[in-house]
Amino acid sequence: MTFLKTEALTCRFGGLVAVDSLDYSLNEGELTSIIGPNGAGKSTLFKVLMGSIYPTSGKIIFVEKDITKTPPHERLNMGIAKTHQITQIFPKLPVLENMGIAAQYRLKKGHKWFFLDKWDDEETIKKSENILSQIDLYDRKNMIAGSLPQGDKKRLEIGMAIATDPKLLLMDEPTAGSSPAETQVTVELIKQLSNTLTMVIVEHKLDVVMDLAKRITVMHRGKIIADGKPEEIRNNNKVREIYLGDTS
Numbered sequence: 001m002t003f004l005k006t007e008a009l010t011c012r013f014g015g016l017v018a019v020d021s022l023d024y025s026l027n028e029g030e031l032t033s034i035i036g037p038n039g040a041g042k043s044t045l046f047k048v049l050m051g052s053i054y055p056t057s058g059k060i061i062f063v064e065k066d067i068t069k070t071p072p073h074e075r076l077n078m079g080i081a082k083t084h085q086i087t088q089i090f091p092k093l094p095v096l097e098n099m100g101i102a103a104q105y106r107l108k109k110g111h112k113w114f115f116l117d118k119w120d121d122e123e124t125i126k127k128s129e130n131i132l133s134q135i136d137l138y139d140r141k142n143m144i145a146g147s148l149p150q151g152d153k154k155r156l157e158i159g160m161a162i163a164t165d166p167k168l169l170l171m172d173e174p175t176a177g178s179s180p181a182e183t184q185v186t187v188e189l190i191k192q193l194s195n196t197l198t199m200v201i202v203e204h205k206l207d208v209v210m211d212l213a214k215r216i217t218v219m220h221r222g223k224i225i226a227d228g229k230p231e232e233i234r235n236n237n238k239v240r241e242i243y244l245g246d247t248s
């Protein structure tokens, strides 16, 4: 069964081809990573997969369905969730309320997006608190989200994505701006989540990627230039040249 597949997926911004005729596929249960230098098109690919940008041409198939023109809230209902390179939480609201807003989206089917209305019923609070424990933020549930350290904000956003019960979780730089200690907490969380979720991680920290991913795809100028096991990618000359700037 096809879990996720793109066919000749292309996204142009004027004359710039950010994603260039990309054929990418993913099996259910995989924990994979996409790496590549700044501007390679990684975030644009994620946005096109989530539906916040529609492609210029090409196709996206998710669980056998063509979702190329499916709007983002329907993709969320189908089980695709994403965390963003620049964290998207509700900074003025308490941590628990952030989780509640995300959790009630799934519990009350039919909502088109994260509604800022009632989230404080018993079922929503219970679900939110369970996820807060899982992401190690239960003790900070009453803090204003915007005042959390960066690593905690990133984990809160991961928690909010989990609350929508996804089948596929796309994470755009989940450890960006996090300290080494915070990064380690997030890495452990991702490992734990990978037991039940299919995940794609865009990440610049290569030690994190090598530790987590079973397969790595390397993008450069909108195209895939390599795809393989971590050790294959580490030893790939083209990758070393283009991605690491190693010309030796």
Ligand SMILES: Nc1ncnc2c1ncn2[C@@H]1O[C@H](COP(=O)(O)OP(=O)(O)OP(=O)(O)O)[C@@H](O)[C@H]1O
Binding pocket: 013, 016, 018, 036, 037, 038, 039, 040, 041, 042, 043, 044, 045, 085
């Ligand atoms: N909305 C937009 N309008 C015009 N150009 C854009 C837009 N979004 C991205 N781009 C351009 O598309 C290219 C790919 O950008 P993208 O953000 O996908 O790269 P990236 O691989 O995520 O890079 P980084 O590692 O720095 O996050 C870049 O040249 C970027 O400037």
Ligand SMILES: [Mg+2]
Binding pocket: 042, 043, 044, 085, 172
């Ligand atoms: Mg990016």
